[in-house]
Amino acid sequence: xxxxxxxxxxxxxxxxxxxxxxxxxxxxxxxxxxxxxxxxxxxxxxxxxxxxxxxxxxxxxxxxxxxxxxxxxxxxxxxxxxxxxxxxxx
Amino acid sequence: xxxxxxxxxxxxxxxxxxxxxxxxxxxxxxxxxxxxxxxxxxxxxxxxxxxxxxxxxxxxxxxxxxxxxxxxxxxxxxxxxxxxxxxxxx
DNA sequence: TAAGATTTGTGCGTATGTATT
DNA sequence: TAATACATACGCACAAATCTT
Numbered sequence: 001x002x003x004x005x006x007x008x009x010x011x012x013x014x015x016x017x018x019x020x021x022x023x024x025x026x027x028x029x030x031x032x033x034x035x036x037x038x039x040x041x042x043x044x045x046x047x048x049x050x051x052x053x054x055x056x057x058x059x060x061x062x063x064x065x066x067x068x069x070x071x072x073x074x075x076x077x078x079x080x081x082x083x084x085x086x087x088x089x090x
Numbered sequence: 091x092x093x094x095x096x097x098x099x100x101x102x103x104x105x106x107x108x109x110x111x112x113x114x115x116x117x118x119x120x121x122x123x124x125x126x127x128x129x130x131x132x133x134x135x136x137x138x139x140x141x142x143x144x145x146x147x148x149x150x151x152x153x154x155x156x157x158x159x160x161x162x163x164x165x166x167x168x169x170x171x172x173x174x175x176x177x178x179x180x
Numbered sequence: 181t182a183a184g185a186t187t188t189g190t191g192c193g194t195a196t197g198t199a200t201t
Numbered sequence: 202t203a204a205t206a207c208a209t210a211c212g213c214a215c216a217a218a219t220c221t222t
Binding site for chain 2: 208209210211212213217218219220
């Protein structure tokens with residue numbers, strides 16, 4: 001199913017994209033240590049600018065859902081037992 | 091003296107700008123809870139794009155040197171005793 | 181009350197450098 | 202050599218909140 005951005009609501013596009021990826025992670029659609037869609041992929045999939053896709057990825061990193069390997073890609077992080085720095089939410 | 095960016099070295103411009111502000115903070119030139127130069131000011135002062143100025147500010151935030159109040163400005167954070175989340179460096 | 185300036189937040193487009201495959 | 206992907210940097214624009222006049 002193709003996602004769509006809501007430009008009217010209060011939630012910024014990059015957060016909407018991040019939320020979608022979070023759902024994919026928590027549902028298991030995106031497994032641990034597997035790459036999430038690239039910036040280009042997100043750009044095409046959502047019809048947004050690269051910066052927006054970048055913000056989404058950065059947001060996920062800030063939330064601790066993923067980790068980025070420079071010049072390689074961004075991967076799903078294991079939030080279950082690895083380390084204890086997992087910030088749950090609010 | 092007017093600062094200048096070194097575009098040749100390995101240190102990206104936004105980090106050079108951030109480092110300069112860190113020096114101002116640690117020297118006391120920028121006091122706690124006082125605003126650091128705005129993004130526009132940094133843009134003019136260093137002759138860089140706003141994106142670069144924003145990165146510098148974000149970097150300072152990531153390092154725990156400042157905090158940003160939306161639509162207000164970015165201020166020097168008290169890293170001495172307030173809270174214990176101060177990440178010293180590496 | 182209103183207008184204007186200031187500042188941050190967000191978005192889009194593009195280019196270059198570097199590393200990996 | 203080429204495609205892919207990330208990091209960084211440049212440009213521009215508008216919105217929202219704040220502050221000043």
